[in-house]
Amino acid sequence: MSDLKVCYNILSQVYKQQTYGSISLTGKLGEAKNRDFVTRLVYGVLQNNVKYDYYIAQMTAKKPQNSAVILLKIGMYCIEGMDSMPDYAAVNNTVELSKEVGKQGSSGFINGVLKAFCRKKPALPQDGAQRLSVETSVPLWVVKQYIKQFGLQKTQEFLSCKPYELEHARINTLKTDIKGVEAKLDSVGAEYVEDPQCANCLFVRNGQKVRPLFDAGLITFQSQTSVKCCEIAGVKDGDEVLDMCAAPGGKSVYFAGAGENVKVLSCDVYHHRLELIQQYARRMGVKLNVRLMDATVYNKSLANAYDVVLCDVPCSGLGVAAKKPDVYLFKDKDQIFGITETQAKILENGSRYVRGGGTLVYSTCTLLKDENEDMIKKFLKQNRHFRLEEEKYFLPDGKGSDGFFVAKMRRIDK
Numbered sequence: 001m002s003d004l005k006v007c008y009n010i011l012s013q014v015y016k017q018q019t020y021g022s023i024s025l026t027g028k029l030g031e032a033k034n035r036d037f038v039t040r041l042v043y044g045v046l047q048n049n050v051k052y053d054y055y056i057a058q059m060t061a062k063k064p065q066n067s068a069v070i071l072l073k074i075g076m077y078c079i080e081g082m083d084s085m086p087d088y089a090a091v092n093n094t095v096e097l098s099k100e101v102g103k104q105g106s107s108g109f110i111n112g113v114l115k116a117f118c119r120k121k122p123a124l125p126q127d128g129a130q131r132l133s134v135e136t137s138v139p140l141w142v143v144k145q146y147i148k149q150f151g152l153q154k155t156q157e158f159l160s161c162k163p164y165e166l167e168h169a170r171i172n173t174l175k176t177d178i179k180g181v182e183a184k185l186d187s188v189g190a191e192y193v194e195d196p197q198c199a200n201c202l203f204v205r206n207g208q209k210v211r212p213l214f215d216a217g218l219i220t221f222q223s224q225t226s227v228k229c230c231e232i233a234g235v236k237d238g239d240e241v242l243d244m245c246a247a248p249g250g251k252s253v254y255f256a257g258a259g260e261n262v263k264v265l266s267c268d269v270y271h272h273r274l275e276l277i278q279q280y281a282r283r284m285g286v287k288l289n290v291r292l293m294d295a296t297v298y299n300k301s302l303a304n305a306y307d308v309v310l311c312d313v314p315c316s317g318l319g320v321a322a323k324k325p326d327v328y329l330f331k332d333k334d335q336i337f338g339i340t341e342t343q344a345k346i347l348e349n350g351s352r353y354v355r356g357g358g359t360l361v362y363s364t365c366t367l368l369k370d371e372n373e374d375m376i377k378k379f380l381k382q383n384r385h386f387r388l389e390e391e392k393y394f395l396p397d398g399k400g401s402d403g404f405f406v407a408k409m410r411r412i413d414k
């Protein structure tokens, strides 16, 4: 089987069965001769999905069959994104692929569209929002919503940011310090730079060279925004902390390291994800209590018991789309409306577990106001005994920040 066929099979699975690229990649990647090539091509197609849909609509009289759409997208990415493949080879290889996957009937059509694409790409739309949607390959309804919230210029800026190629790592100060980690990274020749915004953090080129530091729990990969969310939560020694949606455990582990006498209860609704929290805690050398819990269901035994409650709720994940391009594939407004009900229940229940004077933190890795500021506004209106202390959007900046939202509230009755 050719590597292009592996790509075709993965993408067919992603589009038809609505499984995410990362998941089906791991299942089928073993069949590839060149894994890097297959990974790059699959992600390349997903990253350009909206743009290629637009090109295909402009270049064809009626919508082609799904299989032909996938073939065209593979061909377009080979032409645009694979410098090592000349245009004529990209077209020929895609035509051969159409035969290999049993779609020889469409090979003449594929050949014609891709040759025309090599000669001239369709013009971009004139309308600002539509143009930005195609240029950045973000669905139009998301772009329009962002423009409403942040204005055209800001939206243009953050949607055009490429993800930073170095990964954000937090030093485990229970085991080492930043100088110790830097000395080890220097000794293996790993590329890194200190994070000017977060203490004890660096950006590092992830790979084999840094793996031993990760395995030994000297560092962990935790995004800059996740670290900032933990800083905002302000957990101090002696605090009892409840992490309502904790897996894989990044924030719980941070809190447990914030003081010798911090007690953390880490909950998640999925049993298999609790094991991820346990592994994370073991690797980093901290102690957590871990419990299976559906955060949408009120648990009386936790009432008024915690100094800090974190609701890091499941969300549409649009703030990390630059790293996970498949988040745009099946998310429409209706799907998001379903998520907000779950989020509201988790926030409401979480608030009832906060002690008088305690802190309630709500966070998401998305930028849509329905899941963020609107949620907080509604909650505060119905819960006058909470006061907003801080509310913040983080926008992708190409220098390590993801799209993220945090709101910190204080319970003001005793």
Ligand SMILES: C[S@@+](CC[C@H](N)C(=O)[O-])C[C@H]1O[C@@H](n2cnc3c(N)ncnc32)[C@H](O)[C@@H]1O
Residues within 6 Å of the ligand: 226, 244, 245, 246, 247, 248, 249, 250, 251, 252, 267, 268, 269, 270, 273, 293, 294, 295, 296, 312, 313, 314, 315
């Ligand atoms: C954004 S992730 C949490 C990330 C985590 N706080 C961290 O920093 O590593 C959301 C988590 O919520 C969990 N989740 C989804 N629905 C839930 C529910 N009803 N109750 C509790 N956890 C839930 C998911 O399994 C997922 O692990």
